[in-house]
Each structure stands twice: as C-alpha cells, then as structure tokens.
Amino acid sequence: MKFLGYLYRFLSNFVFLALVYYSLNLIEKYPQRVMLAVMILIYAGMHSASALRSFYFFQRIERLEGEARRLAAIAAEGPNATASRKQIVGDVADLRHAGEMKAYIDLLFLALVILLCIAKIVTN
Numbered sequence: 001m002k003f004l005g006y007l008y009r010f011l012s013n014f015v016f017l018a019l020v021y022y023s024l025n026l027i028e029k030y031p032q033r034v035m036l037a038v039m040i041l042i043y044a045g046m047h048s049a050s051a052l053r054s055f056y057f058f059q060r061i062e063r064l065e066g067e068a069r070r071l072a073a074i075a076a077e078g079p080n081a082t083a084s085r086k087q088i089v090g091d092v093a094d095l096r097h098a099g100e101m102k103a104y105i106d107l108l109f110l111a112l113v114i115l116l117c118i119a120k121i122v123t124n
Contacts, residue, residue, distance in 0.1 A: 005098065006105065009106065013106060013110075014109065017113055021116060033120055034120075034121050047110055062096060064092075065089055068089050068092075069089055072086065
C-alpha cells in the first residue's frame, strides 16, 4: 500500500505538471500566459509552503518517537506491553517516513512547475 501511495502521488503530480505545461503552451498571447503563470506560481508557492511546514511536523513526531522509546525502556511492565509499544512506535515511524517521502515528491514536482512558469514568463 505504501508504494501505491507513492505511485498515486507521483502520477497526480505528473498530471498536474503536464496540464500546466499544456495550458501555458496553448495560450499564444503573452499577457494572458503571464497571468496564468502567475496564478499557477501563487498556487505552487502556497502548496510548497504547506509541504515545507509538514517537515516541521514530521520533525516533532520524530522527537516523540524517541521519547516514547525512552519511556518504554524505563517502564518495564512486562514483555507483552513492551512489544506492543515497540510495534506502535515502529508503525508511527513508518507512517512518518512515508509522509516525508510524499512531501519530497510534492516538492520535486512543485519545483518543476515553478521553473516552468518562470521560463514561460521570461521567454516571449
């Protein structure tokens, strides 16, 4: 399921990139193309700021994982409790890593969209 999530994120971002490329190449008049490129830049900027903000969130989750591991080692309540806590912490670590990878994929395609828009604004 994790790889399907990556594939979906990759394909949806690729379709967005293709639509941006096609729409910017379809418009012949320069002022209209610049207006569309600026609107796409605003959207991509807001979306990339959100993706960058998620890295701060993931960093906090990583700190909580370390703290949970430390507390689980201190509170020795039995082998079953320790194993279940380790499983929960491991699952959270896997989810955090998957979220980070998806944010990296988003940032890659948003950077490509931003470069494409800037190139269409600069070229006449």
